[in-house]
Amino acid sequence: MEAWQERTALLLGDESLQKLSNSRVLVAGLGGVGACAAEMLVRAGIGHLDIIDADKVSESNINRQIIALHSTVGRLKTEVLSERLKDISPNLEISAINEFLHEDNIEVLLKPEYDFVVDAIDTLSPKTALISWCLRNNLPLVSSMGSGAKTDIAAVRIADISKTNTCPLARALRGRLGRLGIKDGFSAVYSEEKPIESAVVEENTRNKRSNTGTISYVPAVFGCACAQAAIQGILSKEFNFC
Numbered sequence: 001m002e003a004w005q006e007r008t009a010l011l012l013g014d015e016s017l018q019k020l021s022n023s024r025v026l027v028a029g030l031g032g033v034g035a036c037a038a039e040m041l042v043r044a045g046i047g048h049l050d051i052i053d054a055d056k057v058s059e060s061n062i063n064r065q066i067i068a069l070h071s072t073v074g075r076l077k078t079e080v081l082s083e084r085l086k087d088i089s090p091n092l093e094i095s096a097i098n099e100f101l102h103e104d105n106i107e108v109l110l111k112p113e114y115d116f117v118v119d120a121i122d123t124l125s126p127k128t129a130l131i132s133w134c135l136r137n138n139l140p141l142v143s144s145m146g147s148g149a150k151t152d153i154a155a156v157r158i159a160d161i162s163k164t165n166t167c168p169l170a171r172a173l174r175g176r177l178g179r180l181g182i183k184d185g186f187s188a189v190y191s192e193e194k195p196i197e198s199a200v201v202e203e204n205t206r207n208k209r210s211n212t213g214t215i216s217y218v219p220a221v222f223g224c225a226c227a228q229a230a231i232q233g234i235l236s237k238e239f240n241f242c
Helices: 003-012 014-022 034-044 077-088 124-136 168-178 217-234
Strands: 024-028 048-052 093-097 116-119 141-144 156-160 187-191 200-205 208-212
Touching (some): 014 217, 034 077, 116 124, 124 141, 124 168, 156 217
Parallel strands (some): 024 048, 048 093, 116 141, 141 187
Antiparallel strands (some): 200 208
């Protein structure tokens, strides 16, 4: 155990910390939610991490993404995050995949050997493909719903996808998954706060149908909630979470 892990061991115990060190987690999507989730997982002691995203840091990311600085604009998100996470945990084994995930390449890019999967993808088609792939391979996962157009972190919840409400992304996702015969079976992080309608600007760029306003802290809280779900899932037999 490293000195920087002592506080975590004091809370969870050495056995749980060792299990986190031996665990491998996939984080898909490295925006405001995913990058924060990845960092919280590594700070908690996850020893093996796969990250996937093909985007580069843009200036518009600076208001909400922990890897977005004026000095990192234009660099690959996977590259920036890998450097940051290795600086936190030098012994971390990290694999960076610089690709956009979709139905046609998921079987090639990913291997069904993860102890947990964090889905922080913000577009429906690849999100649906990843969730379906995880369930087919019996992989536990947590999926982030929409953190945009929200301001109240007290409304953030973790529940089975079938129990989600209010969130437009969750509703659209349930519809797509329902057509695949999937109604439940994985955790989702969502908000019961109604989206602020004026914060959503309709457009059609790349794979997105709208551009949504965000505030700095809400995606980070979604990311922390995803990390919580992953850690609790991995340690469910070792540690009795309240």
